[in-house]
Amino acid sequence: MSRTLWDPEVSRRSFLKGCAICCAALGLSDDIIPKMAEAATSKKRPPVVWLHFQECTGCTETLLRASHPDVARLILDIISVDYHETLLAAAGEQAEEILRSTVAENSGKFVCVVEGAIPTKDNGIYCKIGGRTALEILNEVAPKAAAVIAIGTCASFGGIQAAKPNPTGAKGVRDILNTTPVVNCPGCPPNPIAFLGTVLHFLTFKRLPPTDRLGRPLFAYGRKIHDHCERRPHFDEGRFAEQFGDCGHKNGYCLYKLGCKGPETYSNCPAVRFNDVGVWPVYVGHGCVGCTEPNFWDTMTPFYERLPNVSIPGGNGINNSAESFGKKALGITGAAVAIHALAGIGKKLAQKKGETGDE
C-alpha cells in the first residue's frame, strides 16, 4: 500500500498542503513542514499496523470520508499502512501472513494503531479474528511496536462496549498495556487531524506528542470545546436556545440549556472542524455530547440534560435529575424541621397543662 511522492494520486502540492494542515494543528512553525514531508516520505519511515477490535469502523470511515483528499491520502497512501483489515486487498490466511511478517520484520520499529475496545471478560472470547482473541493479538503485536496509537473512544477508554453494565468487560488499550507508550486519540469518531498530527509528530520527531493525564495529545485535546466555541459570546451574555427549533435556536444562541457538554469536553472540534467543510456538531445546532471523554455513554447521558441523573440506591432503577433529587431532600428536611419545632411546642404546652393541673 505504500506509495511514493510521485504517485499520480497525490500531487506534491496537495501532499505539502496536508503536511501544512497538520503542522498548523500541532502548533508548529512552518519551518517544520519540509522536515515533516521528508519524514513522511523517507524510505525508512516506520510501517503502520492497524488492528480492529470491538468497533464499528467509524474511525476508519471518517479518515476515508475526509472530503479533503490530501488528508485521507496522506494517511492511507504516504504513511505505509501495511496491515489494515478494512483496506487490505488480501484476505484470510494471506492477510494473517502480512500481519505476522510485518511485525516480525519491523519489531520495535512499527507504529501500531488500535481501533476498537478489547473485551477482557471470559478470557476475551467476545472478539476473535482468525480464531484468536483480540486480547491475544494485542498482547502479541503491541509490545513489539515502537508506539501505540489508540484511535477513537473505544480503543482509548472502552467506548460504548464499556458502557454500563459492560457485559464483555471491554477496556481501552491503556488499561491493558503497560509497557509500550500509548497515545489516545478519542472521539466518536475522532478528528482525522488529531490522528494524522500524532502520526506525523512521531515520524518527524521520533517521539509521541506531549499528552494530558488521559494520554490525549495536548495539541488536539488540550482545551475545552466551550473555550473555543463560536456560540460562546451568547453563553457569556446569557442568550440561550430553550428548545430545538425555537427562536433562540434559529438565531444561533448557545446550546447550554439543551444539554451541550462543551463545558466538560476536551477537543479541538471548534478550531479544526470536520471533514474540511467547516462544520462540527455545535455549528449545525446540536449540543456537544462529550464523545472524547472516558465513559461518556454513562456520564454524558441524558444527552439533552446538563447533568446525569441521580440513581436512588435500592430504588429499583429509579432515576431522578439532580435538581428534583435535591428539591425532594430539601423538602423532606424542611418537613423534619417543622415536625421537630411542633414537637417542642407540643411538649411545652403539655408541660404547662401539667403545671396548672398540679396547682
Added chain:
Amino acid sequence: MDYTVKKVWSPLLRLYHWTFAISIGTLVVTGLYIHDPWTNSTLFGTGKFTMALFREIHFSAGFALMAAFIARVYLLIFGNKEERILSFAPVTPANIRNFFSTIGYYLYFGKKEHRPGHNAFAGTFYLLTLFFALGQILSGLYLMYPENLSIQGMGLALFGTQQEARFIHHLIMWYFMLFALVHVYIVIWNDIMDPEGLVSSIFTGRKFFEKKAGPSA
C-alpha cells in the same frame, strides 16, 4: 438569676463564620444560575454579560470560601481551647458521650450538658461541612483550571472527568443547602431552649452561663 460571661470565639473564628456563611450563600445562588440560567435575553450589544458576571461572582466567592477554609483549619490546630478540633470532634470519651446526650437533648429527652464550645454532635457536622467545603474547593478548582495538568491529575484521581466533577460539585451544593436550613433552625432552637446567648455569640464571641450550673468543661 446570676450569669457569668465567657469569651469563647476569637475574632478570627467569627470572621471565618461570616465569610463562610455569606460566601456559601452567594455560591449557592450563583451556582444555581450557572446550572440553569433562569434569565434569557435576546438583547445584543447591551454589554450585559449576565452569565459571565454570575460566573465571576461565583469564582470570587469561591476564593473567599477558600480563605475561610484555611482560617478554620488554622484555628482547628492553633485556635483557643474551644476552637481546637479535640474540643468537639467525637474522638475523646467525653465527646462521644456528649455526642449521644446531645442527640437525646435534641429529641426532647434528657438534659443539656453545658459546655463552653460546640457540643460534639454539632461539632461533627461542622467538621463534615468543612470536609465538603474542601470537596467544593477542589472540584471547583478542577472546573476552573481545566488546562493545568497537575490540577487535572488531582481532579481525575478524586472526581473523574470534568463532567463527573461537575456532577459531584452540584450534589454537594445540596448538602450545604440542607446544612444551612437545619443549622440556622437548631441554633435558634438552642437559643430558645437555653438562654446562653448562642446566636449573639457568633457576632460577639461571648456566651453566658448560669452561675450555679456553670460550664461543665
